[in-house]
Amino acid sequence: xxxxxxxxxxxxxxxxxxxxxxxxxxxxxxxxxxxxxxxxxxxxxxxxxxxxxxxxxxxxxxxxxxxxxxxxxxxxxxxxxxxxxxxxxxxxxxxxxxxxxxxxxxxxxxxxxxxxxxxxxxxxxxxxxxxxxxxxxxxxxxxxxxxxxxxxxxxxxxxxxxxxxxxxxxxxxxxxxxxxxxxxxxxxxxxxx
Amino acid sequence: xxxxxxxxxxxxxxxxxxxxxxxxxxxxxxxxxxxxxxxxxxxxxxxxxxxxxxxxxxxxxxxxxxxxxxxxxxxxxxxxxxxxxxxxxxxxxxxxxxxxxxxxxxxxxxxxxxxxxxxxxxxxxxxxxxxxxxxxxxxxxxxxxxxxxxxxxxxxxxxxxxxxxxxxxxxxxxxxxxxxxxxxxxxxxxxxxxxxxxxxxxxxxxxxxxxxxxxxxxxxxxxxxxxxxxxxxxxxxxxxxxxxxxxxxxxxxxxxxxxxxxxxxxxxxxxxxxxxxxxxxxxxxxxxxxxxxxxxxxxxxxxxxxxxxxxxxxxxxxxxxxxxxxxxxxxxxxxxxxxxxxxxxxxxxxxxxx
Numbered sequence: 001x002x003x004x005x006x007x008x009x010x011x012x013x014x015x016x017x018x019x020x021x022x023x024x025x026x027x028x029x030x031x032x033x034x035x036x037x038x039x040x041x042x043x044x045x046x047x048x049x050x051x052x053x054x055x056x057x058x059x060x061x062x063x064x065x066x067x068x069x070x071x072x073x074x075x076x077x078x079x080x081x082x083x084x085x086x087x088x089x090x091x092x093x094x095x096x097x098x099x100x101x102x103x104x105x106x107x108x109x110x111x112x113x114x115x116x117x118x119x120x121x122x123x124x125x126x127x128x129x130x131x132x133x134x135x136x137x138x139x140x141x142x143x144x145x146x147x148x149x150x151x152x153x154x155x156x157x158x159x160x161x162x163x164x165x166x167x168x169x170x171x172x173x174x175x176x177x178x179x180x181x182x183x184x185x186x187x188x189x190x191x192x193x
Numbered sequence: 194x195x196x197x198x199x200x201x202x203x204x205x206x207x208x209x210x211x212x213x214x215x216x217x218x219x220x221x222x223x224x225x226x227x228x229x230x231x232x233x234x235x236x237x238x239x240x241x242x243x244x245x246x247x248x249x250x251x252x253x254x255x256x257x258x259x260x261x262x263x264x265x266x267x268x269x270x271x272x273x274x275x276x277x278x279x280x281x282x283x284x285x286x287x288x289x290x291x292x293x294x295x296x297x298x299x300x301x302x303x304x305x306x307x308x309x310x311x312x313x314x315x316x317x318x319x320x321x322x323x324x325x326x327x328x329x330x331x332x333x334x335x336x337x338x339x340x341x342x343x344x345x346x347x348x349x350x351x352x353x354x355x356x357x358x359x360x361x362x363x364x365x366x367x368x369x370x371x372x373x374x375x376x377x378x379x380x381x382x383x384x385x386x387x388x389x390x391x392x393x394x395x396x397x398x399x400x401x402x403x404x405x406x407x408x409x410x411x412x413x414x415x416x417x418x419x420x421x422x423x424x425x426x427x428x429x430x431x432x433x434x435x436x437x438x439x440x441x442x443x444x445x446x447x448x449x450x451x452x453x454x455x456x457x458x459x460x461x462x463x464x465x466x467x468x469x470x471x472x473x474x475x476x477x478x479x480x481x482x483x484x485x486x487x488x489x490x491x492x493x494x495x496x497x498x499x500x501x502x503x504x505x506x507x508x509x510x511x512x513x514x515x516x517x518x519x520x521x522x523x524x525x526x527x528x529x530x531x532x533x534x535x536x537x538x539x540x541x542x543x544x545x546x547x
Contacts, residue, residue, distance in 0.1 A: 021194070034367065035364055036365035036366070037364050037365075061446050061450030061525065062446050062524075062525050
């Protein structure tokens with residue numbers, strides 16, 4: 001059985017739930033079983049936000065992840081909360097625009113530290129699309145869904161009034177997908193607005 | 194992909210429900226929000242009432258004139274509705290009531306919990322009655338069981354309830370939608386104006402000698418028929434079993450994961466998931482428990498369905514309970530631990546609340 005679970009975590013307003021939604025939707029288009037389980041505070045922005053996406057070749061029982069295969073992390077509190085839960089040999093993707101890479105202490109996982117907000121700002125002109133840059137990196141690293149279905153999923157999700165953001169959203173995902181981590185994993189040049 | 198609450202609202206529209214009355218309460222507001230957009234589009238009525246008490250009485254009115262109608266709420270709101278629900282059951286009025294539960298008594302938190310099992314399956318309000326209770330465990334079932342609930346309500350002239358929680362309301366899963374229904378069964382008893390026919394009366398109290406007993410026995414006969422013909426249950430069994438698990442709703446998802454884990458470790462276990470909580474699948478539990486000998490009930494409360502399980506098991510079966518009340522969710526590994534312990538130790542009737 002193929003089984004892959006991801007915890008997306010960060011602050012409310014960063015697009016954490018949306019990033020999970022795109023992955024879940026893409027997995028559905030790949031004909032996988034999938035669940036998307038959100039968890040967030042009462043605040044629209046600034047509170048803790050997370051969601052768990054489970055992707056499987058078979059019917060899914062629990063939609064929660066006790067030891068996720070992958071952590072998608074965009075805030076310090078969520079790194080502290082979930083870092084130790086990641087499965088041994090799992091994957092940890094951290095946005096170093098918000099979280100210093102030195103705080104990632106796990107030695108037994110694959111770490112990808114990327115300054116997603118800076119990348120989004122420089123490449124797409126919108127630092128808020130860091131979630132999509134991170135998602136692109138995740139899709140490349142975990143190999144559970146393909147880029148083609150991811151784009152198809154985004155076309156379905158960003159329809160109607162959201163359609164005008166679609167081209168830039170897709171560009172942000174592609175930037176993350178193609179991004180080559182630098183040796184020191186530090187921020188790339190350029191500053192946030 | 195859609196949320197459980199949205200799937201439920203879509204199911205109501207598919208089933209031909211055209212009237213919604215409700216008052217906001219978390220964690221079920223997505224149902225009202227979605228229906229407030231959908232109902233006007235199909236010529237229906239969305240009414241935000243001034244209270245839950247008003248909602249249930251508006252629902253009673255809509256049901257009395259023969260409409261397919263529903264309300265939705267959560268724990269405290271459902272408690273406020275119990276008087277109206279009792280009137281509807283006594284007056285034999287079909288409608289759907291959705292309870293996306295809260296946890297604990299009183300105000301209640303918004304996390305997932307199954308503490309409203311007794312209230313739902315024992316009627317909930319005053320008097321000698323039952324309501325039909327369906328417990329989905331997936332977003333697909335939030336959709337399909339909503340349609341089913343309207344069918345059963347109309348068929349038996351009885352209120353029906355969907356009992357779910359925040360996990361099922363908030364979770365997104367892929368859903369297959371079915372074509373909308375246009376035909377709603379004829380309701381010759383409905384109050385549609387007495388033009389061209391004799392006046393009709395719908396009431397819950399009958400004062401003539403022996404009339405009330407007759408009425409209650411008639412209702413009871415209906416519940417018996419429900420038990421004989423409308424039980425829904427999902428089973429995942431093996432030919433040889435050392436242990437049977439019983440679990441419903443969202444909790445059964447964690448149990449299904451535990452069953453897979455247990456089997457991968459060589460334990461022979463089966464799972465019975467009641468889909469209708471009333472009528473309860475007593476026959477299935479009795480037959481399967483006879484094969485397994487040991488029955489472990491897993492619930493997100495202090496043990497409510499456990500009552501029905503113990504009433505149903507084959508005489509002599511050993512029963513244990515794994516209960517997580519107050520918004521805690523049993524993890525598959527915790528359930529696995531309990532499975533292992535029970536199979537290996539095999540002590541007598543003992544309650545284990547963790």
